[in-house]
Amino acid sequence: MCGRYAASRRPEDLAGIFDIEKWDPEETLAPDYNVAPTKEVYAVLDRPLKDAEDPKPVRQLRKLKWGLVPSWSKTPEGGARMINARAETVHEKPSYRRAFATRRCVLPADGYYEWVTGKQERDLEVEGRRKRPRKQPYFVTPADGSVFAMAGLYEFWRDRTLPDDHPRAWWATCSVITTEAETTPLAVAPADGPHTLADIHPRMPLMLTPDRWDAWLDPARTDPGDLTPLLAPPPAGLMRAFPVSTAVSNVRNNGPELLAELEGPEEGTLF
Numbered sequence: 001m002c003g004r005y006a007a008s009r010r011p012e013d014l015a016g017i018f019d020i021e022k023w024d025p026e027e028t029l030a031p032d033y034n035v036a037p038t039k040e041v042y043a044v045l046d047r048p049l050k051d052a053e054d055p056k057p058v059r060q061l062r063k064l065k066w067g068l069v070p071s072w073s074k075t076p077e078g079g080a081r082m083i084n085a086r087a088e089t090v091h092e093k094p095s096y097r098r099a100f101a102t103r104r105c106v107l108p109a110d111g112y113y114e115w116v117t118g119k120q121e122r123d124l125e126v127e128g129r130r131k132r133p134r135k136q137p138y139f140v141t142p143a144d145g146s147v148f149a150m151a152g153l154y155e156f157w158r159d160r161t162l163p164d165d166h167p168r169a170w171w172a173t174c175s176v177i178t179t180e181a182e183t184t185p186l187a188v189a190p191a192d193g194p195h196t197l198a199d200i201h202p203r204m205p206l207m208l209t210p211d212r213w214d215a216w217l218d219p220a221r222t223d224p225g226d227l228t229p230l231l232a233p234p235p236a237g238l239m240r241a242f243p244v245s246t247a248v249s250n251v252r253n254n255g256p257e258l259l260a261e262l263e264g265p266e267e268g269t270l271f
Contacts, residue, residue: 111141
């Protein structure tokens, strides 16, 4: 799954990476090293500009709320639960299939966090000891330092209780697509820790390599049979993972120090 990630790149940098043609400086977000559900995040998408005479899609950097609210939803309350969509079923689930057909996006990140229950804690659980597990967070990121481009979906939801000119009349929301975690060795693995992404968690965000960006973002592609091949996992051996401070477990903590690599898991969280 993907429940927390880091996104620190500036919009100017993202514009160069993704060939962005349009972004509004008023939508600039501060670097966020602890992105949690319901926060606003950057998304790359291809869509005609509002009120433009030319219907040609334009590559945009937009600000969306993480937690998808389907257009047909009566309320936005379920958005916080719809942060992930499974690659295996995204084409058929009512909440995602319309967005999968025409509203796909890329969510740029530095990488994502995942928590592993320490060996000592797992042993206690096996023994039937009722102690709350202490989990060690790991940060997963491309080994070459490139952007972690997560496959995503976006939707627009209209709040019918508000007038058309109200700033909150429309909600723009998104979800991260996830896939089965890799069972092949990490490009760089911690000496005392997990050696594959599957050792950390059975699911992972679907990372799109640059050769798939244009096809994924193209709104003219609407046939599920044409789109599902793009949901294939990326080539193995692109990622590294390392332990980080348990401070990231508190969403109120935010800063580049959260990405500092530890020499090993913190005390009490040994893998």
